[in-house]
Structures are given as structure tokens and as C-alpha cells.
Amino acid sequence: MVGLTSVLLLVGAASLAAAAPTELNIRQSGASTTSPPWYPAPKGGTAASWATAYAKAQALVLQMTLLEKVNITTGTGWAMGPCVGNTGPVPRLGFPSLCLHDGPLGVRFADKITSWPAGITIGGTWNKELFHARGVGLGSEFRAKGVHIALGPAMGPLGRMPAAGRNWEGFGSDPYLQGIASAEHIKGIQSQGVVATAKHYIANEQEHFRQGPGAISSNIDDRTLHEVYLWPFQDSVKAGVGAVMCSYNRVNNSAACQNSYLQNGILKDELGFQGFIMSDWLAQMSGVASVLAGMDMTMPGDGLLRTFGQN
Numbered sequence: 001m002v003g004l005t006s007v008l009l010l011v012g013a014a015s016l017a018a019a020a021p022t023e024l025n026i027r028q029s030g031a032s033t034t035s036p037p038w039y040p041a042p043k044g045g046t047a048a049s050w051a052t053a054y055a056k057a058q059a060l061v062l063q064m065t066l067l068e069k070v071n072i073t074t075g076t077g078w079a080m081g082p083c084v085g086n087t088g089p090v091p092r093l094g095f096p097s098l099c100l101h102d103g104p105l106g107v108r109f110a111d112k113i114t115s116w117p118a119g120i121t122i123g124g125t126w127n128k129e130l131f132h133a134r135g136v137g138l139g140s141e142f143r144a145k146g147v148h149i150a151l152g153p154a155m156g157p158l159g160r161m162p163a164a165g166r167n168w169e170g171f172g173s174d175p176y177l178q179g180i181a182s183a184e185h186i187k188g189i190q191s192q193g194v195v196a197t198a199k200h201y202i203a204n205e206q207e208h209f210r211q212g213p214g215a216i217s218s219n220i221d222d223r224t225l226h227e228v229y230l231w232p233f234q235d236s237v238k239a240g241v242g243a244v245m246c247s248y249n250r251v252n253n254s255a256a257c258q259n260s261y262l263q264n265g266i267l268k269d270e271l272g273f274q275g276f277i278m279s280d281w282l283a284q285m286s287g288v289a290s291v292l293a294g295m296d297m298t299m300p301g302d303g304l305l306r307t308f309g310q311n
């Protein structure tokens with residue numbers, strides 16, 4: 001009898017042990033969480049401060065063929081041009097290849113530049129003048145090296161995971177601090193005639209399983225998204241940031257670079273972002289779907305596969 005009870009208890013315990021993690025996993029992974037659709041992508045040009053830029057851009061783009069429009073929104077020759085991202089030019093209209101280059105802490109792959117203190121270090125000063133001065137310094141070096149679009153500052157990851165690989169590129173886990181520091185950096189960089197990039201949009205909180213069709217999904221409710229992760233991006237949009245980079249991870253099980261609710265809805269409609277969204281390098285998971293969902297430029301381009309040396 002005792003033996004049978006023990007066996008039953010053991011079996012019971014074993015099935016509990018087997019059941020508990022499964023339920024826990026479903027809850028934690030939020031496998032059924034979805035992101036609502038938000039179409040169409042809103043047209044830019046609604047903010048007065050961008051009116052001149054939009055008028056100039058429209059006059060130019062009106063003259064372009066489809067092929068030329070594709071050229072200026074697609075990267076080409078990863079690791080073969082001067083920058084980590086290089087768009088195709090439009091020689092007929094004298095529009096150059098754009099040079100997009102890393103990173104949040106200084107000019108990557110270059111000599112005679114400054115290795116600036118990490119974001120987390122300068123964030124610790126809580127000093128707006130220093131944030132701005134570092135942005136001006138970074139911007140002037142990007143400008144001097146011929147970079148059109150600097151791939152920083154980083155404000156996501158915010159730092160939810162202490163062991164996440166890139167927390168130190170940002171300014172700290174307080175959304176308010178991260179927002180003010182990002183905005184000052186953006187103003188500093190853009191004062192030098194270089195476009196800044198707010199990245200990585202959004203909830204790019206870990207490096208582990210960060211990439212590919214099976215990438216980690218950050219499932220977040222609306223209030224947490226707004227009060228914590230979106231906050232610094234909101235400050236960046238207010239500061240007039242020219243570019244945003246969508247991230248590798250999925251959000252509510254939809255790839256960040258083809259999540260229409262995040263790109264068309266929150267960033268472009270709700271925050272009124274007037275610039276362009278580029279993919280993180282190889283973060284684009286589909287063709288037309290990403291474009292309709294609000295992504296504007298594909299990086300590093302040349303298809304969806306890593307093809308060093310032959311692209």
C-alpha cells in the first residue's frame with residue numbers, strides 16, 4: 001500500500017512537474033499575443049518644421065524612375081563601400097550614394113577619430129550640456145569622414161536584461177534619462193549636418209536569439225510600451241531625428257521591421273515621425289509586407305541573405 005501511494009505521489013508529482021513548465025512557458029512566451037494591423041502607412045510632410053525638406057525631396061523624387069527610387073532606398077555592396085551601409089546613387093540627377101555608418105560611440109572602422117566614453121558612462125553624469133557636447137563632437141567626426149547618416153544614438157535596449165550585450169551603448173535604464181540624453185545627442189549630431197538614427201526600434205532587450213525568423217519576441221502591453229520603451233523614441237522624434245532603425249526582434253510575435261502597428265501606427269501616426277525607417281542589418285524578413293508596414297529603407301540591401309564579396 002505504502003509502495004503504491006509513493007508511486008502514485010511520484011507519478012502525480014512528475015505530471016505536475018511536467019505540466020507546470022509548459023503552462024509557464026506559454027504564459028512567458030505569450031505565444032498567442034498579436035500585434036494589430038495598421039494601414040496604410042501615413043504620408044509624411046505634416047509637420048511645419050519639415051515642410052521645406054519635404055518640398056525639396058518631392059521635387060527631386062518626382063523626376064525619378066521606379067528603378068532610381070529603388071536605388072536610393074536599398075543598400076548595395078555591404079562591406080565593399082566606404083560605409084557599413086551604402087545606397088545606390090542616381091547619377092542622372094546628381095543624387096549621391098548615401099553613406100550610413102556605425103555607431104553610437106564614435107566612427108567605426110576608422111583612424112584618427114575619438115573613442116568617446118560609452119553611453120552608459122556619460123549617462124551617469126546626468127549632464128545635458130555634456131550630452132549635447134558629445135553629440136556635437138561625434139557629429140563633427142562623422143561629417144569629417146564623409147558620413148551622411150550616423151547609426152546612433154542607441155536607446156533600445158533600455159536595460160531590462162542586465163546581461164544584454166548592448167545596454168552600455170545607451171544612456172541608462174531610466175526612460176526619462178535615456179530620452180533626454182538621446183534628444184541632446186541627436187540635436188548635437190544633426191547640428192553638424194549629419195542625420196542621426198534612433199535605434200533599435202523597439203524592445204531589443206537582449207542579444208541572445210536576437211535575429212532571424214525565429215527571433216525572440218518581446219511581448220509588451222500598451223502602457224508599458226509607452227511609459228518605458230517608447231519614451232526615449234518619443235523624445236527623439238520631438239528632437240527632429242531624421243532616421244529610426246527597426247530592430248531584429250519580434251514584438252507581439254510580429255517582426256519589428258514589418259510590424260505595421262509599431263511603424264505606421266505608433267511611430268508615424270501617433271508620434272508624427274517625419275523621417276525614414278531603415279532596417280537593422282538583415283532584420284528585414286519580407287519584401288512588400290515590410291514596405292507596406294512602414295519600413296522605408298532596406299539594409300544592407302542586395303537581397304535578404306548575407307552575401308559578402310559577391311553583392
Ligand SMILES: *[C@@H]1O[C@H](CO)[C@@H](O)[C@H](O)[C@H]1NC(C)=O
Nearest residue numbers: 034035036220221222252261
Ligand atoms: C501587444 O499585445 C498587448 C496585449 O494584447 C497589447 O496591449 C499591445 O498594445 C500590443 N502591442 C503591440 C506593439 O502590438
Ligand SMILES: *[C@@H]1O[C@H](CO)[C@@H](O)[C@H](O)[C@H]1NC(C)=O
Nearest residue numbers: 067068071076088089090091
Ligand atoms: C543604381 O546604383 C548603381 C550602383 O549601385 C549604379 O551603377 C546605377 O547606375 C544606378 N541605377 C540608376 C538607374 O541610376
